[in-house]
Amino acid sequence: MAEPQSNVAEFSVSEISAALKRTVEETFGHVRVRGEISGYRGPHSSGHAYFALKDERARLEAVIWRTTFARLRFRPEEGMEVIAIGKLTTFPGSSKYQIVIEALEPAGIGALMALLDERRRRLAAEGLFDEARKRPIPYLPRVIGVVTSPTGAVIRDILHRLSDRFPVRVLVWPVRVQGETSAAEVAAAIAGFNALPAGGPIPRPDVLIVARGGGSLEDLWGFNEEAVVRAAAASDIPLISAVGHETDTTLIDFAADLRAPTPTGAAEMAVPVRADLVAAVGTLGARLEGAAFRQIETRRRELRTATRGLPRLDDLLAVPRRSFDELAARLSRSLHANTLAHRARLGRSAAQLTPTTLARRLERAADRLASLAQRQGRALETHAERKRALYLRSAGRLRIEPIAERIGRGRDRLAEIDGRTGRAFVRVVERQRDRLDRAWRLAETLSYRSVLARGFALVTDEAGAPIRSASAVSPGDALAIAFHDGKVEATASGAPGRPRPKGKAAKPAGQGSLF
Template identity: 75%
Template sequence: MTEAVSNASEYSVSEISMALKRTVEDAFGYVRVRGEISGYRGPHSSGHAYFALKDDRAKLEAVIWKGNFGKLRFRPEEGMEVIATGKLTTFPGSSKYQIVIESLEPAGIGALMALLEERRKKLAAEGLFDSARKRPIPYLPRVIGVVTSPTGAVIRDILHRLADRFPVHVLVWPVRVQGETSAAEVAAAIAGFNALPEGGKIPRPDVLIVARGGGSLEDLWGFNEEIVVRAAAASDIPLISAVGHETDTTLIDFASDLRAPTPTGAAEMAVPVRSELLATTGDLDRRLAGAMARHVEARRRELRAAVRALPRLDDLLAIPRRSFDELAARIGRALSANTLAHRGRLERTAGRLSTASLDRLMTRAGDRLTALSDRQGRALEVHAERKRAVFARISGRLRIEPLSERVARGRDRLGQADERGARAFIRVTERLRDRLDRAWRLAETLSYRSVLARGFALVTDAEGRTVRAAATVTSGDALTIEFQDGKIGAVAAGGAAEPKPKKAPKAKPPTQESLF
């Protein structure tokens, strides 16, 4: 059987692969493909990103080279619907085709909003938006740090508003507020301000303002990046976000300590109005002066009313003066009564003393001393005899002649001590007798009987108590009157007569005659 011969050209595998590659690249040199990102795991270690775009019926491999990945306006995320712009090509090594993406954008505003909401929920779950983390803005900051573009109208509006309200020191950290590097620069600026030391060459701001003018959602997207939100939440310096117009909302607004509707509004929130502060201070000063004047006047009126309510000096001293006069009138009688009371006590004590009792005491004391002296002499003799017998026995055993001489000397010293003891006893007895004689003479001198001998009498009641004042006697009381030569009984006929008021005599020092 004869084989059929074909005139078709033969290709090698490499040739057909390259022909397909040229055909695909020529036919699809520039395409826009809409699809959902699948299999995205972030950039490779080489810096390239590999993933796939898919819809409900097909899947297209995709790659973003390192140079284009850094220029993207936002980062790809798994499940995000995007529109990729680039060219189709093949990969001969595995007979695959893929799209090389040059630019990437979300598939419409709805996709961006969905991404924004998903990111907001994620960061909120981490606690970055909690109100408890937010710090109060200083009322009057000395230094304000502004993170914004140095060439836009935003920085001019902020500086103009600060100059009008309250001029302060302003530090501007220039950044790009739009584009691929915007988020990284804003985050670095916030961290840089926080890294400034206290008291350094560059003053550390008391408050930060992150500002940008209005724009589309894509233009403001840099302020929705996680790196910016985390930097704002980690800032130790209170931060005011002023991104876009009042209707624009970015994620940095939730992480900041205070959100301003506009950059100008942020400047107004950062400082008060100096003229208003001066006016308020002046008004408070006037109110304080008025309040102090009214307070002083009210206290003055109260003092005058209190002075009018006080009594006169004579009225205040009337009662103490009268009390003093009464006490001055009573002091003389009180001294006399006190003297009489002490005299009576001494007389009663002296009455219990007698020479006979003292003689008996002296006799008993002398007998005791004599007995003790006799006993002492006998005891000494007995003691000496015992010692002498002991010494004799010892000397007999030892046969020492000088021992007897020592005993004789001891006996002599013992006799001398006995004589000294007798003389000392006599001296002590004489001193005691002298003291007793002096006490007896003093008792006789102070005895009330000597007073009775001068014509006075001692009055006692039925219980034997001394009657010192007529005011204590009532009609019918039984009394005893003691004279020098005896006592008589008496009955009180009436009460004490009231003494006539007399002018208090001028107090004089008591004399011996007035006391008796």
């Protein structure tokens, strides 16, 4: 009995999946979906991000392609409530539907503030906001680096205020202060200023100003990004943050060395007022001049007062002049008495120096010299006798026979060593001769001449370089063909690779052709 036929159409799995895909994509074009991020583990190794959006009753798979992920102003975080903009599609491989996200934003200001507060606590725990690491701003910088938009009113306000207060050199690093690439450009500008070498063609700033006008939380969000905060904290150049107005607060304000309420206020903090400095220097100069004048007048009065208390010059010199006169009078008498005393002493010494006295002293010296000469002669004889006895005792102990025996044994040993040396030299020479013969036979075996002897030939060009293929030879080239018993000069003719016609006679030896 035949089975009843059904009127229901039959589809394959792929057809069903394709139909569902078209239905979902045509019905739901671009949609805005609000939900909580779940299962986010960061971007995949491919650069794509996979996670899910969920609420209290349902779950929707989501994917962000790599190119879209790089443009996001906000990075997804686990548990964050967001609004995703994209289009729905299906994934036939697992019968799932998902949203391909093209834009992502936090769900309301409350979510932004929660994200901002969480990021602030995390960076503060790392010590990026510690007051101990903040450095003082230079009092009078020579170069100021400004990171801001080159077309806005902020840079004009900063330049105008610097010109009014204290004109200095300003370097502007243009960046976008709002948008997807704002954070990356600001961080790169801070790092770029720090990378400038001291004394280079572009002067290194003494202080940096990161500035932007006021705006909403979303407009200023680029200055809350972690990359900007870390760049400001790592800056070796003191940094002033001037983002927004007085009531606006961003995370870069906590990492900067100094926060200004406005960009104009940052310019005022960076430099003093030149007119005030000139006035202060003038005032200090006048005070210094007046103090010096008063000091001189005071010293002059003190000197005059001290001068009136000093005695006259004649009174000061009276006592020394009288003492000098008395000493001069005593000096002449003392010189006369001293001369008389030395004359008397010289007379007494002259009386002692008579010829008889000198003769007696010479005789005593001669007797002493003769006695010393006799004692020296006897001492030399005693020493010579002592040495002679010592040498005789030593000669008695030296016997000739043992020495002759030792000389004979040494001569025999020397003859034995000479014979052994000769035999060893002969063996070394024979071994070296054998090694040389083996090397020569090996060289003969490996030499190309042995190949030539077997009937082969070596073809070289004019320079003597070997030719290894026919394509390297052109008609008319001069060649040399080496056989085992000599060389033959030849000239190439014909096209390379073309065989020689049959019946053509070979040229005489010495005028050959390759073809």
